[in-house]
Amino acid sequence: MVDKYRGATILNYMVKDRSAGLDRLFRALAHPVRRTMLRRLAGGERNLTELAKPLKMSFPAVSKHVRVLEQARLVQRRVTGRVHWCRLNAAPLKQVVDWSAGFREFWEARFQALDGLLEEMKQQEDAHVRQK
């Protein structure tokens, strides 16, 4: 099979696939609680107690989630007294977008059409993930 996309692919290869940073980023984003936390932090700084309040889990669990976000550099912590203030650091999300957007042409319709993959769209509807 011809590598018809190769040219375009190389052009869009901006972000390295092998990156421990991306690993940590994607992994941090893979939990709904952590994504929700980021969303809440978009509303301004929160301390751990505030972050924990709406969550149905123990405080240490919340603390661990924050730690994961911190290690992915998505959250920055500022300690004043006994209170730990968390601030969103969205910068790493740009990496996520940059990496993913490298595939943009592949999900855009004109490209699908160009390749005559209309039947794939149909397949996409009813063909389901092989269940374990």
Added chain:
Amino acid sequence: MVDKYRGATILNYMVKDRSAGLDRLFRALAHPVRRTMLRRLAGGERNLTELAKPLKMSFPAVSKHVRVLEQARLVQRRVTGRVHWCRLNAAPLKQVVDWSAGFREFWEARFQALDGLLEEMKQQEDAHVRQK
């Protein structure tokens, strides 16, 4: 602290944070081998043997990675005889971009400046992830 960003945040809230689909997506993307696989599939269909060739791991391991990508709907499989052809399905990556781009304003410079977070940028350089 005032919720200065709240308005903008709600405006950009397009993709649900709590989504098993996003969980699977981000998780699938959290492994360098799988990201590399996607990149290679961007060059056209590959069967498992071809995908496995450059990888330093057993064939069943490769098969499992493909399965993860498949369950995240990032890969579609077409079986002809004994050969399993894998095709990139980039469509779900749009969700990743949409979710992440909801935070774009927060990583853009004008916004950082607005908040007087220039010192944060410096912090970002040398402040490191709290090590366990």
Added chain:
DNA sequence: TTAATATTAAACCAGATGGTTGACAAATAC
């Protein structure tokens, strides 16, 4: 028919994840 190829399945393993509880440390409030 027999052998080789492509792939899955099953069993196993070490280590990570995501949660719990209980004890502790430090800062603040009374």
Added chain:
DNA sequence: GTATTTGTCAACCATCTGGTTTAATATTAA
């Protein structure tokens, strides 16, 4: 000073992850 609040740490647990090896299945080639 004593009590309360904020948060960490340590130990523990069940489950998931990512890898292995060996065996099995199905298709193609000789």
